[in-house]
Amino acid sequence: MRFVDEAKIIIRSGSGGQGSVSFRREKYVPRGGPDGGDGGKGGDVIMRANNNLLTLYDYRHASFQEAESGRPGGGRLCYGRAGEDKIVEVPVGTQVFEEVDGQERLIADFTKDGQEIVVAEGGRGGKGNTHFKSSVMQVPRFAQPGEPGVEKYIRLELKVFADVGLLGLPNAGKSTLISRISAARPKIAAYPFTTLAPNLGVVIDEHERKLVVADIPGLIEGAHTGQGLGHTFLRHVERSRFLVHILSIEDVNVEDPLSGFHILDDELRKFDPALGEKPQIRVINKIDLADEERLAEVRAAFDRLGLKVYFMSALDETGVDVVLDAMWNLHLQTVKDETEHGTID
Numbered sequence: 001m002r003f004v005d006e007a008k009i010i011i012r013s014g015s016g017g018q019g020s021v022s023f024r025r026e027k028y029v030p031r032g033g034p035d036g037g038d039g040g041k042g043g044d045v046i047m048r049a050n051n052n053l054l055t056l057y058d059y060r061h062a063s064f065q066e067a068e069s070g071r072p073g074g075g076r077l078c079y080g081r082a083g084e085d086k087i088v089e090v091p092v093g094t095q096v097f098e099e100v101d102g103q104e105r106l107i108a109d110f111t112k113d114g115q116e117i118v119v120a121e122g123g124r125g126g127k128g129n130t131h132f133k134s135s136v137m138q139v140p141r142f143a144q145p146g147e148p149g150v151e152k153y154i155r156l157e158l159k160v161f162a163d164v165g166l167l168g169l170p171n172a173g174k175s176t177l178i179s180r181i182s183a184a185r186p187k188i189a190a191y192p193f194t195t196l197a198p199n200l201g202v203v204i205d206e207h208e209r210k211l212v213v214a215d216i217p218g219l220i221e222g223a224h225t226g227q228g229l230g231h232t233f234l235r236h237v238e239r240s241r242f243l244v245h246i247l248s249i250e251d252v253n254v255e256d257p258l259s260g261f262h263i264l265d266d267e268l269r270k271f272d273p274a275l276g277e278k279p280q281i282r283v284i285n286k287i288d289l290a291d292e293e294r295l296a297e298v299r300a301a302f303d304r305l306g307l308k309v310y311f312m313s314a315l316d317e318t319g320v321d322v323v324l325d326a327m328w329n330l331h332l333q334t335v336k337d338e339t340e341h342g343t344i345d
Helices: 173-180 227-234 260-270 292-305 320-340
Strands: 007-011 045-050 062-066 086-091 094-100 103-109 115-122 151-158 162-167 201-202 211-217 242-248 280-285
Touching: 007 086, 007 115, 062 086, 086 094, 086 151, 094 115, 103 115, 115 151, 162 173, 173 201, 173 211, 173 242, 173 320, 227 260, 227 320, 242 260, 242 320, 280 320
Parallel strands: 007 062, 045 086, 162 211, 162 242, 242 280
Antiparallel strands: 007 151, 045 115, 094 103, 094 151, 201 211
């Protein structure tokens, strides 16, 4: 299924049913009073987060979502049936924006499975004529119409919700890594921008704990201004607890070994300063492409800076287990920190 992370839809709640105008007509009650029942309430439009959904693709082809209207009331105080609610399921990580007078406002941010919100409430059913009988009006020949439903213009924006975001320049080897540590099978090729949408992989350890990893499409210099679909890609980094920043050994300058990492670090900060503060694991990939002299030179360059950098070849899996252990350790630490500071349920 094609990954789609933005969609525009129109939603409409159900209208309330018409109240009934009716009078008792029985054999021995020739002039019975009013007995018109109320109309049923219109159905609500409810949005609900579903952890099994990964894309907004369905709403590209179903851009109108409508709840059922309530049924009209009947005689003998019969109330009309309420209209069925319309449930609009979206992936966890979806933000819901409503357009009002040309401006957008955020009305929901789905961060947990099963979370839901009534986006448009159905109209109330109209009252039947039995409600309007009084001492001065014994025979009311009118009833209320039901309230109309509500129509809204909605934009859905999905930000992938993952524990780990794999970050790197195009062709750094992120897709190969996620294919080695999880069941995800992204497209892999030796050219930039093979990955055009985030891929999610789930790593499960011996204790049945889960680590959700997002392979974020290759970012480039200028991504914060939208170059290379930068805004589309960067927003998926926002949800990650921490980042694994991967740099190909081919892109390491031993005179300034951090320069390759700084390219995307700067883009993160320019897009959102908070992204620049996220914890990172720095990884040099594709060591299979370097001879022993080049590898030793690169290692020495980082050692001189006193920085912890991991070396691996995702292709032949050299060092992958060490990187994965580091990911688990940082994940457990961030979850512990969030729990202690009350930022996680």
